[in-house]
Amino acid sequence: MIHTASAVAADDLHARADLLARALRVAGRFTDALSWWVGYGLRRTQRAPDQAHTLDSDEALLLDLPVGRKVVRRDGFLVPAVGEGQEPLAAVTSLVQLSRLGLSAAQRASLHDGATPIGVLAGDAHRACHFVTVLDTEPEPEQPALRVRATLVSGGRPAVLTEEIVFWRALLARTPSSEPRAVPLFAARAQW
Numbered sequence: 001m002i003h004t005a006s007a008v009a010a011d012d013l014h015a016r017a018d019l020l021a022r023a024l025r026v027a028g029r030f031t032d033a034l035s036w037w038v039g040y041g042l043r044r045t046q047r048a049p050d051q052a053h054t055l056d057s058d059e060a061l062l063l064d065l066p067v068g069r070k071v072v073r074r075d076g077f078l079v080p081a082v083g084e085g086q087e088p089l090a091a092v093t094s095l096v097q098l099s100r101l102g103l104s105a106a107q108r109a110s111l112h113d114g115a116t117p118i119g120v121l122a123g124d125a126h127r128a129c130h131f132v133t134v135l136d137t138e139p140e141p142e143q144p145a146l147r148v149r150a151t152l153v154s155g156g157r158p159a160v161l162t163e164e165i166v167f168w169r170a171l172l173a174r175t176p177s178s179e180p181r182a183v184p185l186f187a188a189r190a191q192w
Helices: 010-026 030-038 057-063 105-113 168-173
Strands: 042-054 070-080 090-096 126-134 144-154 157-167
Touching: 010 030, 010 126, 010 144, 010 157, 010 168, 030 042, 030 070, 030 090, 030 157, 030 168, 042 090, 057 157, 144 168, 157 168
Parallel strands: none
Antiparallel strands: 042 070, 070 090, 090 157, 126 144, 144 157
């Protein structure tokens, strides 16, 4: 059951946003952290078909590519894995340098199908979180609550730049019973 904003105290909402922000900073995958938070599996739906995107100077710097290079832009939503017509819990925009991911033909087909999050396809990629910001928006289900920027690094090179927006809908629903450090999915993905 989704609680309305009036049913959740402002202090509790702030604590929820802070807890999820901390989890997203250390998560190996964005989808794993959000799934942990809401308590069920998620699937991706396309917001727009994949398209070519020309990198600006900031994006090029973060992907270690020349300004003006073309990459694949993926825009999608994360919704509950079960059911149809579900309201989005998050929006994810990814700028993908395909050649750096080393995807198999089957993985590329799955990528272009649009139902699988890029973090799942690039399972061995390391996620480096740049920032998580709690937004100053009204706690209404369809409003953005958190903004996250991260890079997926594959083979030591940045391969995917993501911007992830968590909607208040996810924060209003529930609070997980365990702290992020106690959840196995937040364990370091690579051994140094």
